[in-house]
Amino acid sequence: MKLSAARVAARVLEALEMGERIYTAVVVDSADRSMIGRRWWLSGRRSRGTLGNPALDAAVAGAVPSLFPPRESRGALSRDFEYRDGERTMTARVYLELHGPPARMVIVGAGHIAIPLARMGSMLGMRVEVLDDRPEFASADRFPDADAVRVIGFRDPFAATALGPSDHVILVTRGHSFDYECLVRLLRMEAPPGYIGMIGSRRRVRATHEQLAREGFTTEDMGRVRAPVGLDLGGQTPAEIAVSVAAEIILFHAGGTGVPLVEKERVVERFFGGEGA
Amino acid sequence: MDEKEVMALLASLEEPAVLATIVSAKGSTPRKTGARMLIGRDGVIAGTVGGGCGEGEVLTAAQDLFDGGPPTTVRVDLTDDFTSWSPAVCGGIMNVFIERANPERFGDV
Numbered sequence: 279m280k281l282s283a284a285r286v287a288a289r290v291l292e293a294l295e296m297g298e299r300i301y302t303a304v305v306v307d308s309a310d311r312s313m314i315g316r317r318w319w320l321s322g323r324r325s326r327g328t329l330g331n332p333a334l335d336a337a338v339a340g341a342v343p344s345l346f347p348p349r350e351s352r353g354a355l356s357r358d359f360e361y362r363d364g365e366r367t368m369t370a371r372v373y374l375e376l377h378g379p380p381a382r383m384v385i386v387g388a389g390h391i392a393i394p395l396a397r398m399g400s401m402l403g404m405r406v407e408v409l410d411d412r413p414e415f416a417s418a419d420r421f422p423d424a425d426a427v428r429v430i431g432f433r434d435p436f437a438a439t440a441l442g443p444s445d446h447v448i449l450v451t452r453g454h455s456f457d458y459e460c461l462v463r464l465l466r467m468e469a470p471p472g473y474i475g476m477i478g479s480r481r482r483v484r485a486t487h488e489q490l491a492r493e494g495f496t497t498e499d500m501g502r503v504r505a506p507v508g509l510d511l512g513g514q515t516p517a518e519i520a521v522s523v524a525a526e527i528i529l530f531h532a533g534g535t536g537v538p539l540v541e542k543e544r545v546v547e548r549f550f551g552g553e554g555a
Numbered sequence: 556m557d558e559k560e561v562m563a564l565l566a567s568l569e570e571p572a573v574l575a576t577i578v579s580a581k582g583s584t585p586r587k588t589g590a591r592m593l594i595g596r597d598g599v600i601a602g603t604v605g606g607g608c609g610e611g612e613v614l615t616a617a618q619d620l621f622d623g624g625p626p627t628t629v630r631v632d633l634t635d636d637f638t639s640w641s642p643a644v645c646g647g648i649m650n651v652f653i654e655r656a657n658p659e660r661f662g663d664v
Contacts, residue, residue, distance in 0.1 A: 280658070282655070282656070282657055282658050282659060283565060283574045283654060283655075283656045283657070284565055284566055284568065284656050284657035284659070284660075285566075287562045287563075287565040287566040288566035288567075290562060291559075291562060291563060291566055294559075304652070304654075306578050306628055306650075306652045307628060311625065314625065314626050314627070315625075315626035315654045315655075352589075353589075354578075354587075354588045354589030355579075355588060356578045356579045356588070356650070373576065373578040373579075373652060375589060
């Protein structure tokens, strides 16, 4: 029997339960009408179902990684795919979805900035984890919005947190040497977090980078770290700094310009600016 | 009802249902690509593809699938919906794919 939407939905829920990433596909248009509604899913190396033609299945499976950036945990789009059917080149329109575990914000350092930042991460729909080596700071009472609060050691800060490209790690520890320990760990990962941010003055950021350079890290490695983290909003309080970090994370995903909309759209100049506009 | 709840219902529904999914959208549509609606013989079961905006067309087309019609794409054009009574602000064009959600629950399969 053909794989139904109901069966695929059950499989997606199971994958989400297990924290797996799953892609689903269904043919929504094709010259061969019998293919419309045929579907398939792919999760890791496992897959089930067919779009009605093995060459089309292969074309879609091959395109999926580039259609959905690894850091994204949700996605939905339609694309036309070409495939060979005997001697002929055919086209089918396929609707694809990505379902993955929710994006995660890992805050290292449970100080005063972590409190508003954890709340904002939660508001943005992320799973929030807060790590610190001081039990009195890394307490669930301090972080009611966090999904996990862990007491860690800076020798191996991410021992209990398996990180990947869809994660956001923000380093707000109390000391430059702790930030450094974390950065070395993160940059040596096989699949580092897509978003790595570190707070700090220009001087502190420079000192960290100098130390990384002495350890043999390249400027390309350093370029993967957003330091100082956040957008230039001019704010000073913990809440204002947290807004600037949260805003940069939104920018990172949504791909905006980061400039005030009034400057980008210039509605008054364009439509009420007289002859010169 | 959020998308995950619609998905859970879709996975467990025992009566025959038609699934409507926005597979592409352009312009200012009320719901975006990926939004889902489950339709039973008597109307909407769960979810939405746009509230008052164009949903009627989708519901009408869905009835054909209960009568044995093939899966198809309904093109909903909201850009010239001047006569709409809906208080929602509609615009844009969306393609809504409709299919039998759970063919195993249809008596004729």
